[in-house]
Amino acid sequence: MTTMPFISDHYTPVAQEHTAHGLTVHGTIPPELTGRYFRNGHNPKPGVVPTHWFKGAGMVHGLRLRDGKAEWYRNRWVRTPALDGAPLQRPDGTIDLTASVAGTHVIEHAGRILALQEANLPFELTAELDTVGAHDFGGKLTTAMTAHPKEDPATGELHFFAYSPFPPHLVYYVADAAGEITRGEVVDGAGPSLMHDFAITENHVVWLDMSVVFDQAERSGIPYRWHDDYAPRIGVMPRTSGTGVTWYDVEPGALLHVANAYEDGTGRVHVEGPRFDRTAWETSWKWWTGAPGHPETPLAGAVHHRWTLEPGTRRAKEELLDGLPTDFPTINDAVLGRRNRYSYAVAFPGGGLHQHAVVKYDNTTGHRQLSELGAHRVPGEAVFVAAQDGTAEDDGYLLTIVNNTKDNTSEFVVLDAHDISAPPVATVELPHRVPGGIHGSWIADT
Template sequence: MTTKPYLTGHYTPVPDETTAVDLPVTGALPPELNGEYLRNGHNPKPGITPSHWFKGSGMLHGVRLENGRAQWYRNRWVKTPALDGAPLVREDGSIDLTASVAGTHIVEHGGRLLALQESNLPFEVTPELDTVGPFDFHGKLTSAMTAHPKQDPATGELHFFSYSPFPPHLTYYVASPEGHIIRSQVVNGSGPSLMHDFAITATKAVFLDLPVVFDPEETSGIPYRWHDDYPARIGVLDRIGTPHVTWIPVSQRALLHVTNAYDTPDGKIVLEGPAYDQASWATSWKWWTGAPGYPTAPVSGAIATRWLLDPATATATEQELDDLVTDFPTINEDRTGLPSDISYSVAFPGAGLDEFAIVKLNTTTGQRHLHRPGPDRHAGEAVFVPAAGATGEDDGYLLTIVSDLRANASQLLVLDAHDLSTTATVELPRRVPSGIHGSWIPDTHLTS
């Protein structure tokens, strides 16, 4: 039997939970880094082979930093019904929104740490990564929640959505800074497409209705497949005043992750993210499902792309921004929904790059910096943390966990966000599997 690629190499699951304290540090940890770096990822239990990368049970990895020390490392499965085999669809055909693998992301909002998977309710965990249970926003959320909510840096509100292959296909939510839902709206005109991410600007919410569409004949367990006859569209919804959505035709591309979006002075919207064409999506999907002929890395052919959307004319222009194969983009989240120039992404082998790297891209100047971890080393998503007294967009640090196959080890790297040089290295007690998304949670946002 062929071993699935997401259970081998950098993605080989760990078999248990562990805790280590007083971790060795090389270099100097910035004194303002007081909090926890938390990262989520798919880590099925020993003996279990999920049919798709996205179906593996979620495991959280955390490193606590305080006063220049790395106090502890912990890894914990998110204890959901799905961890013990409960299906999403019950025998009577109803959906169990608590049967989440909770393996895509972890965020903080309203003092709660929420492990996310887009087909389910969020799962709350403690700062020590113990599972509290599902969180339904005090009974107001009765559908699934995206794994990519956006917090408005001006208001502290959390914007998110629920999508479904069945009507209503798309519902938009806003939660207050304290975690109470204050807006719930069906977005008219949406279809049964895979909507993994979205964007906000200061005045709009931006939704992706692209050609990866619900298909019950897909056998991988994730029932979506590229349909080239499904017209790609991007929806622009007014956040302010009377809600109105404009659907804008775009070329046939797929987008898993948004980098950022923002308004322009003349009423247009800039949207950026790594885009897949049909061939690159099909190749990447082979890795995610372990199909014959899968590539060596989970991302193939995704290219940083910019759309300029004009709601007044329902038209768009598109521009490729770089030629590296990238995904998992991040920004300085203080710029969420606001004009920004700088993004950080994971670069995958391809397009002249023969190893994994972290890439910093300035989309205004075209300047690019690379951090190359080295042979057989895979740095995951890089999370930006502002430096004390920061004024510039890149005044801060990047946190990323590296999987090192040669040493069978991992480190938490703290990189200078200006030039991607290494500020500090924290040695972790085991090799941490390459994962998905994470967050830096400062002590001011943590509650016990």
Template sequence: MLAKPYLTAHYEPVPDELTAHDLTVRGSIPPELSGRYFRNGHNPKPGDVPTHWFKGAGMIHGLRLRDGRAEWYRNRWVRTPALDGAPLLREDGSMDLTASIAGTHIIEHAGRILALQEANLPFEMTPELDTVGPYDFGGKLTTAMTAHPKQDPVTGELHFFGYSPIPPHLVYYVAGPDGVILRQQIVEGAGPSLMHDFGITENYVVWLDMSVIFDHAEQSGIPYRWSDDYRPRIGILPRSGGAVTWFDVEPGALLHVSNAYEDESGRVVIEGPRFDRSAWETGWKWWIGAPGYPPSPNGGALQHRYVLDPQVGRARETMMDSLITDFPTINEDYIGRRNRYSYAVAFPGAGLEGVGILKYDNDSGTSTLAATGAGRIPGEAVFVPAAGATSEDDGYLLTIVGDAASASSELLILDAHDITAPPIAAVELPRRVPGGIHGSWIED
């Protein structure tokens, strides 16, 4: 039997939960880092062999930092019905939105910590990573919720959506800073495509209706496939409501968005790692453990920029870099606004000596790679502003790095201004942390 890549080596699940206190720190944790770093990922229980990476049970790995100390580490499964085998579809064919894997992301909004998986309701967690239960915004969330909501840094509103292979394909929600859903809207014209992420600008919401669409014949348990026949589009919807303006684009798929914003000419810009058909189908082999899978989950996504011009109704697409990357992040104070810097994980296969953290400078068009070393695989780098920050990159990047040789992991704290400098601090973790997905810094 072919070994599943998401169950072996760097991605091998851990078999249990543990708690450790007073972790060893090399260097000095900046005193303003007072809060919790949580990172989600797929970690099936022992004996469970999911047919797709994305179907493994969600597990949160968390660290509590305060007063220059790493007070604790703990890892906990998100205790959902799916953890004990409950299916997404009930016997009558209806969806059980509580049967979540809850393994993609974890965020905080309005005082609630939410573990997310896009086919289901969020699951609320405590600050100590105990599971509270499914959360539906007081009954107002009646669809699934994306794992990539966007909090507007100016208004404090949380923008998110639910998508479905059956109509209505796309429902857009806005929750206020207090967590109360203010409005929802069915987005007319959207199709049955895989909408993992989206973007917001000051005046628009940006929708990705592209080349990977629902296909019930897909047998991996995630029923989506690349389609050469589907018309790929990107849409912009006024945040005030109204109709979507759709722009035709070349065949492609974006799982993750770096950022979106409006330029000085009123054009809408959206950036992120773009898959072509070959890259998507190569990555899919890794995600399902098919013969010929690549060495990493990324089959070849390359950073692209789309410029959508409402005045002429056309989109321009540009490849920004030839390095294979994923898990883009920015200083979230710039969500929806023009950002100069973004960060990503660079993967093997791009002509590099292993993986590392990449920093893009959108003003100069240059990038800087901070290699993490042979056999040392970093995860998504989360930006945290420094106290009294005066520039966009004045802050820190937090990333969990796994070391294949020692089967150990550590949390690195990097200077976001100079990512090639030695780490400001490294927190030694009490166990190997499997490669995962997305996380957040939750400030006290």
């Protein structure tokens, strides 16, 4: 029996697809929660043992909420060629962009639901989680697509990119609110680093060219390693066409997920998110690959950090905002790219697999608040949904799936974003355990 941590314990895959109707609700589901909550994650088929956490087949778990009821739960594999073993590289050496595990994220834009994995094309799903097929934006997307696109809350545009260890290393795209690609251009000056995420502000795009770099010697199937000899940088590029990137030197580090980025009144750009140093990265990588000496949790040592990029310079001011290990940051997307007061993340306060929590950061006061979900109750990424008549940035709810690792059950949990330590607003009993996963979205009815 395998002991790979990413398919064991909290992360043990489920072997079947299920559909359940009329789920039991405790508490009251707020009326504005009318829509679908979808969450993606890696769930290889029975008997399949990937060489890396990120290489497991994607499975999306979904709930349909309406009129205070949880009408259904479904879990479905994303049916891509990779689900049945097709490799990314064909025998003739060409790349099959449809051979995606599609297991990192699931979003909605312009009426399409897309399952994402950054080395491939997105895969379109129906509202009931059936797989439609690869989506290439009418032939205009000829590269892979990041798993972390950003939708501008003011314009509805979707900003995204493709990165590659081979030139061109970075290509930037914009799709309009109707889902049509209106811009695609090579970004000059980028290198062969691991660019899992990026950021937008009102006027700029922010690129992360940092210390984890393409390395063919890495045998886990994800050919990237930390390199002290690579000069880490953050790039700031105006969102207007035809303009270059200003690269800012930063200390060695890695950033898988950006909490947010924004400009202040002086033109400075601020970037926030959980930063890895070399030890944190290499320790986490051991978990992701199942290497000897791996930690109990998938994230070991990434901490809340801010970079402040001064216009007219090539240097950045760097600040440790909190020493609590965290990742999977989220915000109220209405302030994406604008100054945000609050952010949320999954925290690892005890360091053990069964000691996760949700944390809320107040970036004005520096205060942090932890959820109190109880022993053996392990939450995942918390997705923010605004309250119907809310006025404050944190007027709303956090949605997450919580596993009880003692009795092997799962619940969908609605927290009050004002006070995440309070008892849940509502919980929904799920018909079976849901493995620990990655990213998700709330898709409101329109």
